[in-house]
Amino acid sequence: MASKPITSPVPVEWYPSLSVLMLSIGLVLTASFFIYEATSSKRSRSLSKEITIGAVASFFLGFGSLFLLLATGVYV
Amino acid sequence: MAASTSLRFAFVLFWISVLASTALSDLVISKIDRRVDLTSQIVRVVSTLKVENRGHDTVSEVLLPFPDIQAKNMAYLKSSYHEGKGKGKQSAISLPVTLVHPEGMPPELTFYSVSLPRGLGKGDSFTLDVLTVFAHSLKPFPAEITQADAQLVVYQDSAYYISPYEVKVQTLAVRLPSGRVESYTKYPSTKLVDSEIKYGPFENLPPFSYIPIAVHFESSYPFVVVQELEREIEISHWGNVQITEHYNLVHGGAHIKGGFSRIDYQSRPPMRGESSIRHLIARLPPRAHSVYYRDEIGNISTSHLWANSKMTHFEIEPRYPLFGGWRTSFTIGYGLPLRDFLFESDGKRFLNTTFGCPINEIIIDHLIVKVVLPEGSKEISATVPFITNQWQEVKYSHLDIVGRPVIVLEKTNVVPEHNMHFQVYYKFNNLALLMEPFLLISGFFFLFIACIVYMHTDMSISKSSASYLAKQQLDEVRATVQQVQNIINRVLSVHNKLETSLRDLSRTGDVQSCKAVRKAADGLFKDLAKELKPLLGFLQSSPQASQIWPKVEELVAKEKEMQEKLMAKHSTVVDSFEKKHAKRDVENRVASIEQKLAILRQEVDELLDTIDDF
Numbered sequence: 001m002a003s004k005p006i007t008s009p010v011p012v013e014w015y016p017s018l019s020v021l022m023l024s025i026g027l028v029l030t031a032s033f034f035i036y037e038a039t040s041s042k043r044s045r046s047l048s049k050e051i052t053i054g055a056v057a058s059f060f061l062g063f064g065s066l067f068l069l070l071a072t073g074v075y076v
Numbered sequence: 077m078a079a080s081t082s083l084r085f086a087f088v089l090f091w092i093s094v095l096a097s098t099a100l101s102d103l104v105i106s107k108i109d110r111r112v113d114l115t116s117q118i119v120r121v122v123s124t125l126k127v128e129n130r131g132h133d134t135v136s137e138v139l140l141p142f143p144d145i146q147a148k149n150m151a152y153l154k155s156s157y158h159e160g161k162g163k164g165k166q167s168a169i170s171l172p173v174t175l176v177h178p179e180g181m182p183p184e185l186t187f188y189s190v191s192l193p194r195g196l197g198k199g200d201s202f203t204l205d206v207l208t209v210f211a212h213s214l215k216p217f218p219a220e221i222t223q224a225d226a227q228l229v230v231y232q233d234s235a236y237y238i239s240p241y242e243v244k245v246q247t248l249a250v251r252l253p254s255g256r257v258e259s260y261t262k263y264p265s266t267k268l269v270d271s272e273i274k275y276g277p278f279e280n281l282p283p284f285s286y287i288p289i290a291v292h293f294e295s296s297y298p299f300v301v302v303q304e305l306e307r308e309i310e311i312s313h314w315g316n317v318q319i320t321e322h323y324n325l326v327h328g329g330a331h332i333k334g335g336f337s338r339i340d341y342q343s344r345p346p347m348r349g350e351s352s353i354r355h356l357i358a359r360l361p362p363r364a365h366s367v368y369y370r371d372e373i374g375n376i377s378t379s380h381l382w383a384n385s386k387m388t389h390f391e392i393e394p395r396y397p398l399f400g401g402w403r404t405s406f407t408i409g410y411g412l413p414l415r416d417f418l419f420e421s422d423g424k425r426f427l428n429t430t431f432g433c434p435i436n437e438i439i440i441d442h443l444i445v446k447v448v449l450p451e452g453s454k455e456i457s458a459t460v461p462f463i464t465n466q467w468q469e470v471k472y473s474h475l476d477i478v479g480r481p482v483i484v485l486e487k488t489n490v491v492p493e494h495n496m497h498f499q500v501y502y503k504f505n506n507l508a509l510l511m512e513p514f515l516l517i518s519g520f521f522f523l524f525i526a527c528i529v530y531m532h533t534d535m536s537i538s539k540s541s542a543s544y545l546a547k548q549q550l551d552e553v554r555a556t557v558q559q560v561q562n563i564i565n566r567v568l569s570v571h572n573k574l575e576t577s578l579r580d581l582s583r584t585g586d587v588q589s590c591k592a593v594r595k596a597a598d599g600l601f602k603d604l605a606k607e608l609k610p611l612l613g614f615l616q617s618s619p620q621a622s623q624i625w626p627k628v629e630e631l632v633a634k635e636k637e638m639q640e641k642l643m644a645k646h647s648t649v650v651d652s653f654e655k656k657h658a659k660r661d662v663e664n665r666v667a668s669i670e671q672k673l674a675i676l677r678q679e680v681d682e683l684l685d686t687i688d689d690f
Contacts, residue, residue, distance in 0.1 A: 003421035008315030008414060009509060026520075033524065037531050043555030047528070054524030062517030069474070073366055073411070075312035076474040076512045 012070075019067035026060030033057055102131030103138065106201060108237050108246045114291070115253045116437050117299040117328065118151075118491050119210040119231065126203045127196070127241070134195035139178065139240050140188045140206060146233075147186035151439075151489040152209035152462075155190045157202070169193075171204065181240065182284070209491045211439040212301075216330035216400070217292060223337060223399070226294045227330045227351040228258055235263060235275045236285040243285070247276035252293050261289040296350035298398075300438040301328035305490075310448040310473070310480075311427060313509050317417050320409040321433060325394075327353055328439070331401035341397060353398035358434040360388040364410040371395070371406040390434075424455075424501050431460065431485075432495035440490035447483045447500045451476055452508030458483050460498040475512040549620040556611050557621075557690055560628055563608050564635055564684065570597050570604075571642055578649055587654060594646055601639060608632070624690050631683040638676040645669045 010018065033053045037045075069076055106128045113120040129135050142150060156168035176189040196202055214229040221227060237246050250260075250273040260266075260273055267274050273291060304324040311317055329351050341348045360367070362385055369379045369392050378393035394404045417429050427447060433440060448471050449456060458466060465486040470479035483500055536544050577593040580586065615621045615628055645666050652662040 003419040003426070005415040006313070006418040006420050006425060008313065009506070010314075012315040012413075034527075037527060041554045041558060042532075042551050044558050045531070047532075050524075050528050054528065055521060058517050058520035058524055061520045062513050065516050066513045070314050074474060075310075075314055075316040075318060075411070 010067075015067045015071035019064050019071050021064075022060045022067060023064030026057050026062075026064050029053060029057035029060060102129060102133060102135055103196075103241045104128050104130050105237070105239055105241050105243045106245070108239075108243060110237060110246070110248045112231075112233065112248070112250045114214065114231055114293070114295070115251060116297050117214060117295075117301075118437060118439060119213040121206075121208045121210070123206045123208075123237070124203065125206065126201055128201040129196040129198055132198055134197055136192050136195040138190045138192065138204070139176070140173075140190060141181075141185040141238055141240060142188070142208075143234075143238065144184050144186055146210060146213070149210045149213050149489075150208060151211045151491040152207070152493040153188060154207045154493070155204055156207075157193070157204045168205065185238070207493075209493050211441075211489050211491055212328070214295065214299075216299075219330055220333040221330045221400070222334045223332060223340060223349045225330075226256075227296055227400075228292060229295045229329075231291045231293075233289055235261070235287045235289045236278060236281055238284060238286055240283050242283055243281045244279065246278050246281070247274065249274050250291055252291070253295050253297060254293075256294040258292040258294065260291045260293075263287070263289075298351055298353040299327055299329035299400075300353055300356065300435070301326050302433070302438055302440045302443075303403075304442045304444075305433055305440050306444045306446065307433065308446045308448060309427070309429060311414075311418060311450055313414070313418075313450050313504070313506075315414045317412040317414055317427070317429070318409065319412065320407065322405070322407050323433075324403070324405045325353075325398070326403040327351075327398045327400050329400045332399040336399060349397065349399055351400070353394065355391055355393045356435050356438075358390040358392065358408065359436065360390050360410055360434050361412055361416065362386055362388060363413050363416065364388040364390075365412075367408070367410040369406065369408050371404075376406065423503070425504050426499045426501045428497055428499050430495050431487075431498050432490055432492060437492060441488060443487050443490045445485040445487075446471075447485075448473070449481050449483070449500070449502050450504060450508065451478060451480050451511060453481050453502040453504050456481055456483050456500065456502045458485060458498065458500045460485060461496050462487070462494065475515050477511065477515065546620065549618060553615065553618055553621045553624070554690070556614055557624060557628065557687060560608065560611050560615070560632075561684065561687060563604050563611075564631060564680075567601065567604055567635060567639070568680070570600050571638070573597065574642055574646055578646060581649065581653060582659075585653075587650065590650060594650070624687065627683060627687055627690075631680065631687065634676055634680050634683065638673060638680060641669050641673050641676065645673070 033050070036050065036053065066076070104127070105125055107126040108123060110121060110123045113122070125138070127138055140153075140155075153173055155171040155173050157171060158168055171193065172191045173188050174191075176187050178187055181187060190204065190206075192202055192204075214231055217228055217230045231250070233248075233250075235248055237243055237248075252271045252273070255268075255271045257268060257273070260268070263275065265276060265278075275289065302323055302325050304322075306322040308320045308322075309317060310320070332349075341352075362383070364383070367381055367388070367390060369376050369390075376392070376395060378395075380389075380391045382389040388410075390408070390410075392406075392408065394406070396402075396404075398404060418425060418427055420426075431445060432443070446469070447458070456468065458464075465484075467484050469482040469484055471482045472479045481502075485498075487494070538544060573593060574597050577590045581590040612628070612632065615625050621628075648665055648669075649662060652665065
């Protein structure tokens with residue numbers, strides 16, 4: 001019976017650095033999202049731009065927090 | 077206790093004598109050696125049987141009877157044989173053993189049947205080894221001792237091997253932990269050598285022969301009994317197998333009588349209570365990480381960990397030394413790398429790990445092994461080398477939506493012999509791994525959407541009040557001013573393009589491209605002016621814009637002037653280039669225009685800044 005061991009999709013050693021990297025990108029995008037929300041007036045705001053920034057920021061924040069959980073030993 | 081046991085044995089004996097005539101007579105045990113190991117709290121009996129067929133029919137199974145009193149404590153039974161003889165002996169091959177209820181046999185006996193690898197013909201013989209492991213078979217006697225006393229225990233058995241067959245020659249050896257024996261049943265041909273009592277050889281005994289023996293000896297071995305152990309093995313495909321073990325532990329030896337003296341325990345070694353549980357050693361698999369040891373009130377600091385490439389030694393001390401009858405409960409947990417335990421074959425994944433607990437030489441009354449598989453696992457099945465109760469549950473853990481499937485294996489009377497590998501097979505799609513990040517992403521995205529919705533909704537209650545309307549108008553004015561700014565900025569960028577085209581012209585001399593840029597710029601200026609017109613009209617008419625309107629007006633005027641100057645400059649330069657005027661001439665001509673342009677540009681920038689602050 002040929003059985004091969006299963007490993008994680010991303011090497012376990014990368015989790016801390018991946019989490020820092022992705023969380024910082026995510027937080028920068030979040031900051032830019034809120035700056036845009038606060039500075040643009042109601043009429044000049046573009047919904048598609050808001051949603052795009054929000055989606056990209058949540059992608060990075062989502063993966064960043066997942067890797068943070070994994071790096072701290074909470075294996076989800 | 078001892079008396080009642082003897083009575084039961086006597087009762088068995090009675091039945092045996094009644095039923096002896098109906099015993100199977102085809103097989104004969106020509107030789108049996110039994111070795112009973114009493115060095116720890118677990119009783120291990122190794123018997124080597126040589127069976128011979130004296131009948132005419134082929135026999136393919138051997139019956140192994142056990143008195144009920146032993147059978148109820150029996151934790152493990154394994155029968156094996158060696159292929160070949162002498163030096164050519166190979167490793168043991170195990171034989172299937174099943175519980176049977178043959179007719180016409182004494183009801184006080186429990187029968188197991190061993191299937192032989194081949195039928196025994198007339199006169200054939202076969203040698204097999206039987207290992208039986210009993211839990212709770214050593215009874216402390218006296219049942220209560222003081223801290224300074226040594227623990228004495230009693231073991232009872234039959235000197236003759238109870239068998240439905242005639243036994244030709246047999247011996248029994250009982251190995252004790254030390255030479256300190258209080259008493260033992262003496263028959264002719266019984267001898268005590270060092271720490272071993274030998275009975276026999278006995279010859280030519282009829283079926284179901286029985287004589288009781290009792291050995292009363294000192295055993296300082298701590299009787300660690302885990303009344304309930306729950307092991308949870310949680311698989312995460314992100315790279316970890318987390319094992320959590322909840323122990324409910326009791327000292328199963330002689331109960332302590334009188335008080336416990338910590339001073340005696342610490343300072344006077346002979347009084348310290350030899351049989352107390354001081355520490356436990358768990359042998360964890362190699363590369364175990366994040367090991368912890370705690371109970372209800374928190375971390376227990378008395379633990380030590382050594383690791384090498386083959387094993388992780390984990391020594392734990394309970395909060396207090398455990399004497400007979402005392403109990404404690406604690407939890408240990410550790411993480412293991414995924415690649416050591418999880419494998420894939422034929423499209424199925426399987427976990428391959430050990431069943432029992434990692435602590436040495438303990439009896440587990442009730443063991444529950446829960447294997448928590450990742451969310452989305454399907455077609456779950458477990459392969460365990462012995463009989464267990466199995467059922468499935470669902471567990472909710474971090475970032476779960478439908479819960480994780482759990483396969484639960486339950487077994488009572490577990491001894492170290494059960495520490496075998498077992499497998500849990502399941503199917504899993506790697507895409508299901510993305511469920512957890514997807515959940516997190518959608519959580520964050522929901523937050524952003526909530527913000528967007530909040531910013532876009534108008535929450536004011538009275539939509540007709542003066543202040544509300546004024547605010548609405550002011551918002552509109554602001555938006556319009558911003559649009560005007562944008563248009564001006566775009567115009568300015570076209571200006572820059574024109575300037576660049578002029579520089580390119582002086583460098584390359586490409587008049588055509590310069591004219592093309594000019595044409596495009598003209599078109600753009602027209603479009604932008606068209607866009608600007610309604611915005612300016614709105615600003616002029618709006619009362620809220622009265623403050624900013626002069627500035628905007630000025631800005632637009634300045635820009636227009638700038639545009640005109642620039643066009644003039646552009647036309648002059650292109651014209652003179654076509655007419656091949658001297659470079660210096662051209663520069664002289666546009667110098668005044670350039671000066672004005674610079675001033676205008678500065679003014680426009682300042683105006684843009686002031687409008688920005690609006």
